[in-house]
Amino acid sequence: MQILQILVDGFAISSLYALGALGFTLIFGVSGVLNLAHGGIMVVAALIGWYSAGELGLGTYLGTLIGILAGVITAFISYFCVVRPIQRSRAIPHEETEIFVLTGTLLLGIMIQDGMAYLFSDNPITMRPLIAGVTHIAGVRTPINEIMIAVICWAVIGLLWLLVNRTRIGKSLLAASMNPRGLTLLGFELSRIYLLVWTIYGVLAGLAGVLLASFLGVGTNNAGQLTASAFSIVVLGGLGSVSGSLIAAYVVGYLETITAYMVAPTLRPIPALILLIVVVYVRPQGLLGRR
Amino acid sequence: MKKVFGSPVFWFAVVAILVLALLPLWVSGYILGILTVAYYYGVFSMAWDLLFGFAGEVNFGPTFLIGLGAYTAALMNNAGIGIPFCMIGGTFVALVGGLLLAVPALRLRGPYFGLITLVAVLLLQNAIVIFARFTGGEIGMTVADVLSIDTNVNYWYALGFMVVCGVILFGLSRSALGLILQASGQDSIEAQALGFNVVKHKLAAFCISAIFSGLTGTMLVFYMGATSVDTIIDISIGVQIIIAAVLGGRRTILGGAIGAIFLIVATEFLRPLGQLNTFVVSGVALLVILFFPDGMLGYLLRKGERG
Numbered sequence: 001m002q003i004l005q006i007l008v009d010g011f012a013i014s015s016l017y018a019l020g021a022l023g024f025t026l027i028f029g030v031s032g033v034l035n036l037a038h039g040g041i042m043v044v045a046a047l048i049g050w051y052s053a054g055e056l057g058l059g060t061y062l063g064t065l066i067g068i069l070a071g072v073i074t075a076f077i078s079y080f081c082v083v084r085p086i087q088r089s090r091a092i093p094h095e096e097t098e099i100f101v102l103t104g105t106l107l108l109g110i111m112i113q114d115g116m117a118y119l120f121s122d123n124p125i126t127m128r129p130l131i132a133g134v135t136h137i138a139g140v141r142t143p144i145n146e147i148m149i150a151v152i153c154w155a156v157i158g159l160l161w162l163l164v165n166r167t168r169i170g171k172s173l174l175a176a177s178m179n180p181r182g183l184t185l186l187g188f189e190l191s192r193i194y195l196l197v198w199t200i201y202g203v204l205a206g207l208a209g210v211l212l213a214s215f216l217g218v219g220t221n222n223a224g225q226l227t228a229s230a231f232s233i234v235v236l237g238g239l240g241s242v243s244g245s246l247i248a249a250y251v252v253g254y255l256e257t258i259t260a261y262m263v264a265p266t267l268r269p270i271p272a273l274i275l276l277i278v279v280v281y282v283r284p285q286g287l288l289g290r291r
Numbered sequence: 292m293k294k295v296f297g298s299p300v301f302w303f304a305v306v307a308i309l310v311l312a313l314l315p316l317w318v319s320g321y322i323l324g325i326l327t328v329a330y331y332y333g334v335f336s337m338a339w340d341l342l343f344g345f346a347g348e349v350n351f352g353p354t355f356l357i358g359l360g361a362y363t364a365a366l367m368n369n370a371g372i373g374i375p376f377c378m379i380g381g382t383f384v385a386l387v388g389g390l391l392l393a394v395p396a397l398r399l400r401g402p403y404f405g406l407i408t409l410v411a412v413l414l415l416q417n418a419i420v421i422f423a424r425f426t427g428g429e430i431g432m433t434v435a436d437v438l439s440i441d442t443n444v445n446y447w448y449a450l451g452f453m454v455v456c457g458v459i460l461f462g463l464s465r466s467a468l469g470l471i472l473q474a475s476g477q478d479s480i481e482a483q484a485l486g487f488n489v490v491k492h493k494l495a496a497f498c499i500s501a502i503f504s505g506l507t508g509t510m511l512v513f514y515m516g517a518t519s520v521d522t523i524i525d526i527s528i529g530v531q532i533i534i535a536a537v538l539g540g541r542r543t544i545l546g547g548a549i550g551a552i553f554l555i556v557a558t559e560f561l562r563p564l565g566q567l568n569t570f571v572v573s574g575v576a577l578l579v580i581l582f583f584p585d586g587m588l589g590y591l592l593r594k595g596e597r598g
Contacts (some may be wrong), residue, residue: 034402085581092584095477099349100580102405103537106530107577114570224526228409235406270417273410281395284403 004140006257012146014253015153016212020226021233021245022157023204029177029240030197032098036105037078039226040112041202042209045071046218047116049210050125060128064210071206072199074112079198082108109223117220124219127210149211156207157246160200173197177240229269232276238289247287251275300592304545311450320442327442329555330449331511334456336536336547338503341460343533344542345469346496347476348397352408353504353532355392358415358524360385360505361512362426368434368513378509385505386498393497397490409526416524431519438513445514452510453548456503461544463499472496473542534576540586549588 020042027033035041049067052058058066082104086092092100129145136142164170175183176193184190212218212226233252237244252272260268279286315323339353364381368374396407419426426432439445463469475482475489483489512518522528531554539550554572561568583590 082577082581089581089584096347098402099343099347100584102349102402103533104577104580107534107573107580110527110530110573111570111577114566114573118566118570228413231406232410235403239402267417267421269413273414273417277407277410277414280399280403280407284399 004138006261008137008140008142010254010257012150014250015150017253018246018249019153020208021230023201024230025234025245027201037109038230039223040109041071041074041205042226043223044074045206045209046213047120050127067210068206072202075198075202078108113220113223122220124217126217127214129214238286241288244288315443323442323446325559327446327449329552330453331507332551333453333548334507335532336551337460337544338500340536340544340547342496342500345472346493349405350408351405352412354524354529355411355415356385356389356501356504357508359388360508361518361523364509365434365512365518374436381509382505386501389501397493433517437516464544538576538579540589543588546586546588
């Protein structure tokens, strides 16, 4: 009985983790950026979505869309106001760009967190579920919203797979992750590809933020933890490897759910952290990463 | 030696320290309290810069080392041991913890090293909450002894401590160790080809950083008379230390102290803004990174070289 409960609950949270981490690994794979404002983007999407759905009375669906839009805008801000200026700056030595991008996005994340806390207070909010009601899966009481979240996550992941593997623009995206210089030599505009990647990233992170708000609730104080969990999932799966991230999301999601149910809810994040340390020491490239 | 005494930077530093040392004659205890904390943060930032600016390793977890030192000292003190031994004990545990963390982690490069240090902070934070029976958990714990109950004395302790640490760290950064670290941070393959043991030097830098962070952590505990996760270990504290070092100027050591004092005083000045003060301070730090990536001291030094 409890095992079934864990299976069902863990699946929903893992799907959300997968969606959240997917965008993070995508921009790392294509443009080599680790965006530490990631959690901030999710929080912005969640709060704006909640505000327009509830307080402005626009309804859950329109609110979700506005939330995703807010996520995309925030992603653009982090790219155009922080990441790109640092990458293009002449005053920053080339080998230190990575460190500066990390510090810069970290600062932006803090600004987002505090700015949002100022506008909306730091109380956690919960969005009304997309679909209300409860059903039973093999005898486990499950909110329909939870099933819905898993379905949406996998639909989006499927769409992304189609985009990357089956369309021309998606293939150029894949090529950019392998050899950006070669791509520019073939006459592709690299900046346009980066713009596309950051748009996709904004949509993914925004959607994950809104769905998280309707599932567990989101507060501005979660921003750092959301970044950390995306970061660790992505490292666990192998930096830049999409399928690795998906597997890692399920490993972390289930590990946390099992700990919460079987041991104690307070110890929830610990086994995943220990696993992360072991993996980084034994196999630094992650589960499916390239070296 | 002649070069040191002849340089304007040296005399500027001497005058600045003298003015700071005489501050208790003019300003209120409230301001002194803020500056006392700022000086301890200055040492954290300087110790962090040795690792980042010189060895090129981003340590996201300076508070792991600080927390180990602080909590060890607090636990020892509550067991009835005197302050000096608590400080030695805390520093020692921070060093051992740093070694356990660094020996395997330094084999990793770039983001992986940063991640491991970040995870170390999260684990320490969780461990303190789990063993709440001994550590006071999220509420924190008080210590039996304090350095002094006099604001002025505490202020001078902190200033003196920062100056001594600054001199030692600055000297180290200008020594052979500092040069080799800088070389291995910029091109570790070439440094290795020149016959330097890069890992050994980076390990030494990490140990020095751990010793100073741990020792300062114990000082901070005996100044505040209490320790808690939110004031010592939380990731936001680590971020402040990092911002201060980058703001003051990386690869300058002394910039860390300047950055920390600026950051803490600015946060205090902006307190009327309420919740927005962290927002503004991070914004300013971001602008500095974007437009003056060398930081305040780095910018001045570079300008001096040109002019």
